Amino acid sequence: MQHKKNIKEIVVVEGKTDSAKLKKLFNVNTIETNGLSLNKKTIHDIKKLSQKNGLILFLDPDGPGEKIRKKLIDIFPNSKNCFINKNDILSNSKKIGVAEASDESIYKAFDNIVTFNAINNSISWEEYLNLELDSKNKRISLCNKLNISYCNNKQLFKRLNMLNMSYYDIKNIIK
Structure with missing residues (x-):
């Protein structure tokens, strides 16, 4: 069995299935935005949790994911960012998201973290x-x-x- 890589930063994802996918691949702590319903409490939680370990934004490569990313970058300008390409989504999937991406594309995203x-x-x-x-x-x-x-x-x-x-x-x- 492959040893899971540790990710020290808090990873922001959109939903529970995204968290489950990342936890299958890494030792990681995630926080979910629950899609576009990103509220003040969640933003407060992200701020509090990320103060010690930093923050990685890993959101879906679709319109809502980009809206959430834009909003969070405005609030947390020094956050790290992971990206998957729409082409990395498994072909039998109806949704375009982190949970539907191949394991390889997720590993690649974490190998190519971008800091703005x-x-x-x-x-x-x-x-x-x-x-x-x-x-x-x-x-x-x-x-x-x-x-x-x-x-x-x-x-x-x-x-x-x-x-x-x-x-x-x-x-x-x-x-």
């Missing part, structure tokens, strides 16, 4: 526009290479700054 820094201005909007990330496919490709979830232009611009990426860093990645 909210105060960076590493790339200007003008430089961003010069990268010509105007097509969805170009943004998907860049997001996949950075191990972050797909997002629109405005959100990608914000995340690239939070990752402290310069115009030239990004230009080299998209070559």
Whole structure:
């Protein structure tokens, strides 16, 4: 039997099935947002639990998951982030979520944790526009290479700054 990896941070997930999936793969403490019904008590609990050990956001790669992530990043700007790609969801699944992802994609997500820094201005909007990330496919490709979830232009611009990426860093990645 494979030895489970310990994760010291508190991992925020959307639901009970996500927690169960992670606990099957890791020694980990999770807290659930119960989907979009993220309330003040849950936010208080996340704050209290994460003070000692830190925080990892691991949310579904769908609209509601991205809304929750955006809200939590605003509250906890130094949190770590794990991402799975919609393509990592098991093909027989009706839902798009952490619980429906393959074990391998979850291990990969934890091997590629991303930390955003909210105060960076590493790339200007003008430089961003010069990268010509105007097509969805170009943004998907860049997001996949950075191990972050797909997002629109405005959100990608914000995340690239939070990752402290310069115009030239990004230009080299998209070559």
